[in-house]
Amino acid sequence: MPTSVAAGARFQPASDQSLLVYFDERITLESHGKVVRLLRLLQSEPVAGIRDLHPAYCSLLIKFDGLRLTHEDVEAIVRTYLDRLQSVPVPEPREMEIPVCYGGDFGPDLADVSTYHGMTPAQVIELHSSSDYIAYFLGFVPGFAYMGELPDALVTPRLAVPRRSVPAGSLGIAGKQTGIYPFATPGGWRLLGRTPIKMFRSDETALSFLTIGDRVRFTPISPEQFLALEKAQR
Amino acid sequence: MSTIQVLSPGLLTTVQDLGREGFGPLGVSASGAADSLALRTGNRLVSNPENAAAMEMTLLGGTFLFPEGAVIALTGSDFGATLGGAPVPLWRSVEVTPGQTLRLESTRSGARCYLCVHGGIAVPFFLGSASTHILSGLGGFDGRPLRKGDVLQIGASNAAFCPETLTPDALRKLSPRRTLRVTPGPQCDWFPKSERQKFYTSPYRVLEESNRMGLRLEGPPIALSPEYSSGGMITEGVSLGAIQIPEGGQPIILFVEQQTTGGYPEIANVISADVPSVGQLRPRDEIKFELVSWETARSALREQESILASNSLISG
Numbered sequence: 391m392p393t394s395v396a397a398g399a400r401f402q403p404a405s406d407q408s409l410l411v412y413f414d415e416r417i418t419l420e421s422h423g424k425v426v427r428l429l430r431l432l433q434s435e436p437v438a439g440i441r442d443l444h445p446a447y448c449s450l451l452i453k454f455d456g457l458r459l460t461h462e463d464v465e466a467i468v469r470t471y472l473d474r475l476q477s478v479p480v481p482e483p484r485e486m487e488i489p490v491c492y493g494g495d496f497g498p499d500l501a502d503v504s505t506y507h508g509m510t511p512a513q514v515i516e517l518h519s520s521s522d523y524i525a526y527f528l529g530f531v532p533g534f535a536y537m538g539e540l541p542d543a544l545v546t547p548r549l550a551v552p553r554r555s556v557p558a559g560s561l562g563i564a565g566k567q568t569g570i571y572p573f574a575t576p577g578g579w580r581l582l583g584r585t586p587i588k589m590f591r592s593d594e595t596a597l598s599f600l601t602i603g604d605r606v607r608f609t610p611i612s613p614e615q616f617l618a619l620e621k622a623q624r
Numbered sequence: 625m626s627t628i629q630v631l632s633p634g635l636l637t638t639v640q641d642l643g644r645e646g647f648g649p650l651g652v653s654a655s656g657a658a659d660s661l662a663l664r665t666g667n668r669l670v671s672n673p674e675n676a677a678a679m680e681m682t683l684l685g686g687t688f689l690f691p692e693g694a695v696i697a698l699t700g701s702d703f704g705a706t707l708g709g710a711p712v713p714l715w716r717s718v719e720v721t722p723g724q725t726l727r728l729e730s731t732r733s734g735a736r737c738y739l740c741v742h743g744g745i746a747v748p749f750f751l752g753s754a755s756t757h758i759l760s761g762l763g764g765f766d767g768r769p770l771r772k773g774d775v776l777q778i779g780a781s782n783a784a785f786c787p788e789t790l791t792p793d794a795l796r797k798l799s800p801r802r803t804l805r806v807t808p809g810p811q812c813d814w815f816p817k818s819e820r821q822k823f824y825t826s827p828y829r830v831l832e833e834s835n836r837m838g839l840r841l842e843g844p845p846i847a848l849s850p851e852y853s854s855g856g857m858i859t860e861g862v863s864l865g866a867i868q869i870p871e872g873g874q875p876i877i878l879f880v881e882q883q884t885t886g887g888y889p890e891i892a893n894v895i896s897a898d899v900p901s902v903g904q905l906r907p908r909d910e911i912k913f914e915l916v917s918w919e920t921a922r923s924a925l926r927e928q929e930s931i932l933a934s935n936s937l938i939s940g
Contacts, residue, residue: 404810405863405893406921417858429649442648444861444884451861453648456896456925461918528651529859529885532760536859536885573760590650592750592762598650 398424399472401465407441407456409464414448417538421448422526426603427478431471440464445527445602447536483524483605488570488585490519490561490608491616496584503546503563503580515610517541518582523568525604533572533590535600540566552578559584561608583610586620626692626778628741630770634686634728639745639764639776642675643880644753653882654864655755655763658836658903659736661798661928662700665790666740668938669697669717671783676744677754679770681737683906685728686770688739693722694778695742695785701734701904715790717742734800734904743781757881758836786940794937798928800901802909805916805924809867809890810860814852822846823891824913828875832907836881839905845873846891859887865894865902867913877902897924 400412411428414421429445432452439458444451454464492515493500504511523537530536540563548564553576556562560571562579571577572589589599600606611619630637640663643656657663657680664674679686685703697717698705705712705728712718712726714737720726728737747754747765756764765776812820828843846869847853855871862868866878868888877894878886879902892913894902905911916924931937 402810403807403918404861404890405865405896406807406918406925407896408861408863410810410860412860415858433649441645442654443646444648446860446885447858449858449860451648451863453645453863456922457929460922527885528649529861530651530883532647532650532652532757532762534651575759590760592767594751597751602649 399468401461401468403461404451408451408453409461410449410451411468412449417447417526422524423480424475425450425527426480427475428468428471429602430480431474431478437467444529446529447526480603483603484601486600486604486606488587488606488608489611489615489619490583490585491611491613492583494613496616497561497582499549499580500582503544503582506546507543509543514544514582517544518563518568519608519610521607523606525600525602525606527602528598528600531573531575533598533600535569535604535606537568537606538566540568546580548578549580552576556581557584559586559589561585584616586616586623588623625746625780626690626694626743628694628745628776628778629689629691630772630774630776631687631689631725632772633770633774634681635684636682637686637770638680638756638758639677639747639754640680640756641677641754643755644751644763647751648861648884651884652751652757653880653884655757655836655881656753657738658880659700659738659800659900660903661900662736662738662903663740664932665715665798665937666697666699666738667744669699669715669788669790670695670740670742672740672742672744676740676779677747678741678745679739681728681739683735684730685737687725687727689723689725690720691723693724694720695781696720696726697740698737699740700737702732703737704729704732715795717785717788719785731906735906736903741778742783743779746777746779759881788938788940791936791939794931794934797931800904801898803912803914804898804901805895805914805921806867806892807895807916807918807921809892811857811889812891814848814889815846815869815891816849819846820891823875824915827910827912830905830907830909830911834905834907836879838879838882839877839902841875841877841911843874846875847873848889852889857887857889859885862886862890863893865896865899866890867892867894879903895921895924897921897928
């Protein structure tokens with residue numbers, strides 16, 4: 391099935407029941423804005439037969455019921471939505487603050503990252519916590535926000551060998567991205583610290599701490615503050 | 625209310641239905657039965673809606689006491705089940721009298737066996753589904769695999785027991801495949817023709833490190849074209865059954881508890897009709913991939929649904 395292009399978007403069948411919509415082949419605020427708008431439009435005006443949506447940096451995966459719709463059907467519907475993207479209201483982003491205890495057992499890679507960049511750990515912490523980040527999307531596992539962009543001076547490759555298990559709440563960096571592991575999962579990002587905040591809860595009224603589009607800032611806290619906040623969360 | 629007491633849980637037994645839809649924007653994948661065809665037919669055999677919650681057992685089954693009795697059906701793979709010492713046939717509804725114990729052993733065929741019970745297994749819904757999402761510890765029974773001593777509630781039931789069996793014809797048509805049919809993945813062009821040919825002609829073995837999130841395979845490694853080999857793929861949404869080629873070139877099939885996004889190129893995607901077959905693959909099983917057209921994929925799915933909808937699915 392040929393790939394087609396419409397209204398600045400490229401359509402690509404991903405499986406027999408899913409279609410990828412790409413707005414760009416690189417990460418830009420403009421393409422991400424289109425992802426957010428299309429997502430909001432498909433959520434506020436759901437299409438019968440569309441089952442799920444997986445947003446990312448500059449693309450949206452649309453999963454559909456192959457007994458009701460074809461790729462061509464979904465593409466035709468999305469094209470009509472694309473024409474209306476500009477008029478989709480997007481709320482002002484929320485300003486979120488995440489307390490992080492950097493270094494020590496909580497941030498086992500802080501020393502290596504500092505050495506890699508020829509900085510002191512305090513400089514790495516200062517740099518990481520003085521930037522604003524955008525939560526581009528939630529993916530990988532429930533509540534995992536892909537945040538960016540890291541200051542150039544902190545851009546670090548992933549671990550050559552991923553850890554088998556990263557503790558829940560761990561703050562990691564990889565390439566230009568930063569993120570927090572909501573659950574104990576395998577992971578290849580370099581760990582700088584940990585937050586006591588529960589990033590994903592079973593409370594259906596407040597599932598994910600972060601949402602797509604949030605502006606995020608990290609606040610350094612002491613191990614004592616970490617323990618106190620962790621206790622308060624229970 | 626009737627109950628099931630877990631005397632021994634088996635290797636990995638969870639409560640599953642057909643999964644949850646619509647929470648991809650939060651990073652939540654569908655989860656649900658690994659072999660959805662076995663779950664759906666099992667539920668039909670005990671007069672349940674197809675998406676009722678049941679127990680999914682993996683490789684080694686458990687032992688379960690039914691103090692108040694129940695109507696059950698076992699589907700999927702043969703785990704050598706006995707009820708009060710007598711063998712229990714698969715794909716058939718069976719009456720369990722109060723106080724009887726169902727014992728399952730290790731598999732004699734594929735990876736998973738389903739214990740469906742009339743009335744369904746009653747657990748609180750999380751995001752519209754009874755399915756356990758093991759990695760995040762959410763849904764199902766307390767968000768975790770079953771343990772010895774757990775007591776499961778059976779949902780309300782009213783129908784009188786009538787013996788029902790899946791017809792041999794339906795069983796044959798719905799049986800798991802070892803050659804998985806696939807459609808081209810979104811990055812299939814990133815692989816040279818010779819590498820794609822290797823992928824479609826070589827056998828791949830399922831590794832031990834496989835689970836409900838994904839199946840790791842071992843076989844001839846698949847390399848990217850030089851212009852793409854430096855990495856740099858932008859993370860994007862991934863589909864159920866996507867076949868990723870990470871560094872090292874050994875394929876991974878993303879499965880029911882899949883990550884919702886990923887950054888490895890996808891060479892192919894298992895067609896929806898063959899995804900349930902993936903749920904029956906055991907470590908060390910050997911599989912192959914066969915490229916089919918989008919139309920073949922669509923008609924295979926339609927055909928499977930028509931078998932499930934037909935009058936000749938079940939006989940009394």
